[in-house]
Amino acid sequence: MNLYELKVHEAHDLIKQKKISCEEILLGVLDRIEEVEGIVQGFVTVTRDYALKKARETDKKIALGRKVGPLTGIPFALKDNMCSKDILTTCSSKILEGFKPPYNATVFERLEEQGAVLVGKTNMDEFAMGSSTENSGLFATKNPWDPSRVPGGSSGGSAAVVASDQVPFALGSDTGGSIRQPASYCGVVGMKPTYGRVSRYGLVAFASSLDQIGPLTKDVKDCALVMNAICGSDLKDSTSAPVDVPDFCSFIGKEVKGIRMGIAEEYFSLGIDDAVRNVIGKAIDNLENLGMGKVELSLPHTSYALPAYYLVSPAEASSNLSRYDGIRYGFRHEDSNNLLETYQKTRSRGFGAEVKRRIMLGTYALSSGYYDAYYLKAQKVRTLIKNDFDEAFKNCDVIVTPTAPTVSFKAGENTQDPLQMYLNDVFTIPVSMSGLPAVSIPCGFINGLPVGLQIIGKPFDEGTILQVADAFEQSRSFLNMKPNFGSFVRGGV
Amino acid sequence: MSKYEVVIGLEVHLELGTKTKIFCSCPTTFGDEPNTQVCPVCLGLPGVLPVLNKRALEFAVLTGLALNCEINSYSKFDRKNYFYPDLPKAYQISQFDFPVGKNGYLKIQSNGETRKIGINRVHLEEDAGKLIHSNDGLFSLVDYNRTGVPLVEIVSEPDLRSAEEARVFLEDLKKILLYTGVSDCKMEEGSLRCDANISVRLKGEAELGTKTELKNMNSFKAVQKGLEFEVERQIERLENGHRIVQETLRWDETKGETVTMRSKEEAHDYRYFPDPDLVPMEIGVMMVEKVKKELPELPLEKKERFVSQYCLSDYDAQVLTGTREMAVFFEECVKLFSEPKIVSNWVMGELSMHMNAAGLDFCTIKVTPEDLVEMLEMLKQGKISGKMAKDVLAEMFNSGKKAHQVVKEKGMEQISDQGVLEEIIQEVIKTNPGPVADYKAKKKKALGFLVGQVMKSTGGSANPQMVNEILRDKLKNV
Numbered sequence: 001m002n003l004y005e006l007k008v009h010e011a012h013d014l015i016k017q018k019k020i021s022c023e024e025i026l027l028g029v030l031d032r033i034e035e036v037e038g039i040v041q042g043f044v045t046v047t048r049d050y051a052l053k054k055a056r057e058t059d060k061k062i063a064l065g066r067k068v069g070p071l072t073g074i075p076f077a078l079k080d081n082m083c084s085k086d087i088l089t090t091c092s093s094k095i096l097e098g099f100k101p102p103y104n105a106t107v108f109e110r111l112e113e114q115g116a117v118l119v120g121k122t123n124m125d126e127f128a129m130g131s132s133t134e135n136s137g138l139f140a141t142k143n144p145w146d147p148s149r150v151p152g153g154s155s156g157g158s159a160a161v162v163a164s165d166q167v168p169f170a171l172g173s174d175t176g177g178s179i180r181q182p183a184s185y186c187g188v189v190g191m192k193p194t195y196g197r198v199s200r201y202g203l204v205a206f207a208s209s210l211d212q213i214g215p216l217t218k219d220v221k222d223c224a225l226v227m228n229a230i231c232g233s234d235l236k237d238s239t240s241a242p243v244d245v246p247d248f249c250s251f252i253g254k255e256v257k258g259i260r261m262g263i264a265e266e267y268f269s270l271g272i273d274d275a276v277r278n279v280i281g282k283a284i285d286n287l288e289n290l291g292m293g294k295v296e297l298s299l300p301h302t303s304y305a306l307p308a309y310y311l312v313s314p315a316e317a318s319s320n321l322s323r324y325d326g327i328r329y330g331f332r333h334e335d336s337n338n339l340l341e342t343y344q345k346t347r348s349r350g351f352g353a354e355v356k357r358r359i360m361l362g363t364y365a366l367s368s369g370y371y372d373a374y375y376l377k378a379q380k381v382r383t384l385i386k387n388d389f390d391e392a393f394k395n396c397d398v399i400v401t402p403t404a405p406t407v408s409f410k411a412g413e414n415t416q417d418p419l420q421m422y423l424n425d426v427f428t429i430p431v432s433m434s435g436l437p438a439v440s441i442p443c444g445f446i447n448g449l450p451v452g453l454q455i456i457g458k459p460f461d462e463g464t465i466l467q468v469a470d471a472f473e474q475s476r477s478f479l480n481m482k483p484n485f486g487s488f489v490r491g492g493v
Numbered sequence: 494m495s496k497y498e499v500v501i502g503l504e505v506h507l508e509l510g511t512k513t514k515i516f517c518s519c520p521t522t523f524g525d526e527p528n529t530q531v532c533p534v535c536l537g538l539p540g541v542l543p544v545l546n547k548r549a550l551e552f553a554v555l556t557g558l559a560l561n562c563e564i565n566s567y568s569k570f571d572r573k574n575y576f577y578p579d580l581p582k583a584y585q586i587s588q589f590d591f592p593v594g595k596n597g598y599l600k601i602q603s604n605g606e607t608r609k610i611g612i613n614r615v616h617l618e619e620d621a622g623k624l625i626h627s628n629d630g631l632f633s634l635v636d637y638n639r640t641g642v643p644l645v646e647i648v649s650e651p652d653l654r655s656a657e658e659a660r661v662f663l664e665d666l667k668k669i670l671l672y673t674g675v676s677d678c679k680m681e682e683g684s685l686r687c688d689a690n691i692s693v694r695l696k697g698e699a700e701l702g703t704k705t706e707l708k709n710m711n712s713f714k715a716v717q718k719g720l721e722f723e724v725e726r727q728i729e730r731l732e733n734g735h736r737i738v739q740e741t742l743r744w745d746e747t748k749g750e751t752v753t754m755r756s757k758e759e760a761h762d763y764r765y766f767p768d769p770d771l772v773p774m775e776i777g778v779m780m781v782e783k784v785k786k787e788l789p790e791l792p793l794e795k796k797e798r799f800v801s802q803y804c805l806s807d808y809d810a811q812v813l814t815g816t817r818e819m820a821v822f823f824e825e826c827v828k829l830f831s832e833p834k835i836v837s838n839w840v841m842g843e844l845s846m847h848m849n850a851a852g853l854d855f856c857t858i859k860v861t862p863e864d865l866v867e868m869l870e871m872l873k874q875g876k877i878s879g880k881m882a883k884d885v886l887a888e889m890f891n892s893g894k895k896a897h898q899v900v901k902e903k904g905m906e907q908i909s910d911q912g913v914l915e916e917i918i919q920e921v922i923k924t925n926p927g928p929v930a931d932y933k934a935k936k937k938k939a940l941g942f943l944v945g946q947v948m949k950s951t952g953g954s955a956n957p958q959m960v961n962e963i964l965r966d967k968l969k970n971v
Contacts, residue, residue: 083540103533204539209769238544319574322583366764
């Protein structure tokens with residue numbers, strides 16, 4: 001087995017037993033990046049020197065008796081919308097060209113405290129707006145299972161680098177499904193924790209009331225390990241919840257007998273691909289065979305989630321993104337005659353089409369005279385959607401749905417039709433609008449492309465979600481399939 | 494009498510005197526080197542989040558309570574979106590529909606009449622930075638030290654009826670705010686800033702006239718002069734058949750006139766919405782009760798109490814309650830020396846005179862209430878004369894010495910020894926037969942002369958009252 005194929009917990013065991021060093025693991029990973037990154041193109045920045053320095057420091061500390069934590073010496077990647085001190089943070093946008101934050105995101109700080117080793121920052125849809133990573137202002141990332149297809153988005157870079165074994169784990173951010181949908185398309189585990197579970201400090205904001213950071217990993221146990229490291233309230237984020245964090249690993253390996261799964265009819269009708277429906281159906285049977293109860297239920301406001309989301313999130317985005325004026329950091333259009341022109345040219349050249357579209361949508365939705373009809377109405381719809389879930393969770397412990405209506409689509413297929421693109425998130429958005437936790441795990445394949453199963457939980461009940469996800473994963477070990485790079489890596493595409 | 498009625502409402506911005514900024518832990522001191530008191534949060538760098546300074550909220554509640562407001566138990570922050578070079582996030586965190594305080598009032602005294610001016614709202618927000626423009630107008634620099642300094646905005650109802658009344662309102666407001674200690678209220682440093690909405694209408698009309706907004710008046714004088722100018726300008730326009738254009742004006746101190754800043758057509762759409770980075774606030778009864786304990790007796794109540802409790806005149810009570818420190822000093826004295834009128838005279842008279850001359854206030858002078866009372870006791874007991882007392886206080890004020898020290902060092906102790914005085918008086922009578930004869934011939938002036946002689950021979954330290962008594966007594970027997 002190659003070192004780069006190791007999962008977090010496997011690598012941890014070897015480091016702890018002193019069978020390998022952190023540097024060896026890192027070098028394996030760096031070689032792998034060299035090998036496949038030319039095709040996958042998941043990284044915006046590879047922090048090779050920084051990582052080597054960190055890995056060697058960590059080895060020295062271990063030699064001097066430092067306790068080896070679950071993430072000590074484990075290489076990882078951050079989506080490029082999380083601030084890393086003195087390391088480029090671009091949000092895959094031209095407007096943040098050259099921006100090196102003078103501070104770290106809390107999640108990054110927490111991982112570094114554990115001794116995890118940052119190897120790079122991953123590509124994304126610009127400012128996390130998109131479902132294919134084709135909206136990156138820099139370049140498009142490829143799906144490791146089929147480079148002619150998209151890895152999903154907006155955390156497409158993070159999902160792709162984990163799926164292609166370039167890092168054992170990565171962090172992504174999820175606003176309307178941006179961790180779960182790419183996890184589904186790339187065949188990895190991706191969790192969006194409860195809103196408030198993970199500090200957003202240092203996460204460059206897209207839509208503040210929805211954004212949440214979460215892990216992308218190779219298996220459920222790894223997901224639990226990373227969750228343990230990043231969760232917990234933060235004095236720097238007043239929206240982070242003062243709620244105790246359980247040991248998520250304690251939910252791994254437990255039986256699921258008696259846990260009730262809700263099946264909502266709405267999630268099997270909205271534009272879902274027949275083959276996907278089929279695979280999800282088998283996964284649900286699988287869970288029943290493990291002893292889980294099945295509850296049919298309805299989430300009647302599901303179809304309103306998407307339109308409401310496309311009012312709330314652009315509204316917040318229009319405000320969050322207004323600070324990029326070209327004056328203090330990032331890109332500035334130099335050829336301007338006055339301040340207003342500097343602002344205008346900087347923003348019109350610095351932002352990509354999707355970002356501009358959403359800024360305009362959001363500005364309109366918040367403008368006086370339209371606020372009540374759009375933003376306020378959308379917030380009311382949001383409450384209705386949340387109430388649906390509250391009601392549903394009176395009768396079940398988790399809700400199981402497809403993560404996305406289709407498998408990964410061809411690059412360029414949806415780029416000319418934003419509305420079609422938005423439909424990819426139709427199953428993930430209601431969860432985000434309700435602030436609930438959910439995971440996407442691989443549950444099967446269609447023509448060699450992975451399908452994701454979404455498991456939604458009650459607020460702060462990530463434990464039960466992981467318990468169910470892990471039991472499912474254990475029962476379907478064939479899912480340990482890897483994308484086959486042999487055909488194009490060595491052949492040179 | 495004019496046929497017009499003036500309608501003025503004020504918006505006052507107050508920088509709170511917290512040690513740190515409203516959403517981060519940067520210091521708020523005034524006048525430091527530009528951009529030295531900044532961090533990623535108050536610079537609004539990508540990814541940062543605000544965290545509310547609890548003390549700022551308490552100060553806003555305190556301000557609300559002092560202005561008789563209802564305190565909203567549910568309050569939240571909103572974003573006010575606008576693009577401006579000194580506003581690093583391109584929005585200001587402010588409060589829109591749930592301010593900390595609402596529906597209050599402030600009683601002001603204008604022309605001997607007490608008027609109740611409505612307070613529409615008291616809300617919390619963050620200050621912006623400061624632009625420094627180059628002399629040639631080619632570039633501007635931004636100082637972000639002020640971004641994130643906590644502000645309280647106080648909005649009055651349009652209840653003010655003259656420029657004079659607006660100034661009085663502002664002065665009384667400042668006095669109250671200083672009492673509460675929420676701000677140093679220094680207009681010259683921008684910690685108290687005032688904008689005014691102003692319109693005129695024919696008397697008896699119910700509808701408001703078109704208003705103009707007068708911005709950035711940085712002294713009480715400017716407020717009164719600016720508003721007076723604007724009232725006259727509006728009336729003149731109406732008289733000449735013109736209409737008032739709704740616009741924002743600036744008071745130009747040197748020209749003595751109002752200048753257009755922007756017209757209504759350029760008015761902003763602030764696109765307010767709840768700030769998703771800050772959770773809504775529950776201002777609990779516990780907190781309000783806690784803050785209430787910080788609320789001092791306010792100037793007007795204190796003044797009324799001084800009149801009834803200490804039998805002072807309205808004027809004296811008004812002066813003594815001019816600042817919280819002066820009132821406290823006075824009351825400390827009265828606790829030790831139960832003659833309020835005498836204390837009042839000395840505090841308002843001699844002591845204030847020295848303070849004004851030296852540019853000091855009650856926080857910075859060396860004379861304590863105990864010191865002043867010691868001096869007053871010596872005066873009362875006749876150990877020093879009224880004239881000497883003034884000199885003693887002057888010395889106490891300058892050197893910080895105690896009254897008895899000053900008296901001893903300068904040998905100012907009054908001679909009140911019967912025997913000593915009798916001896917001196919006998920001598921004066923012996924050496925001044927002429928005036929003694931005059932006195933006997935009922936020439937009143939002669940007594941004064943003889944007293945003067947006694948004082949002269951004692952270097953002014955004889956107890957004048959005793960001198961008078963003994964002299965009359967001795968003269969009877971001559």
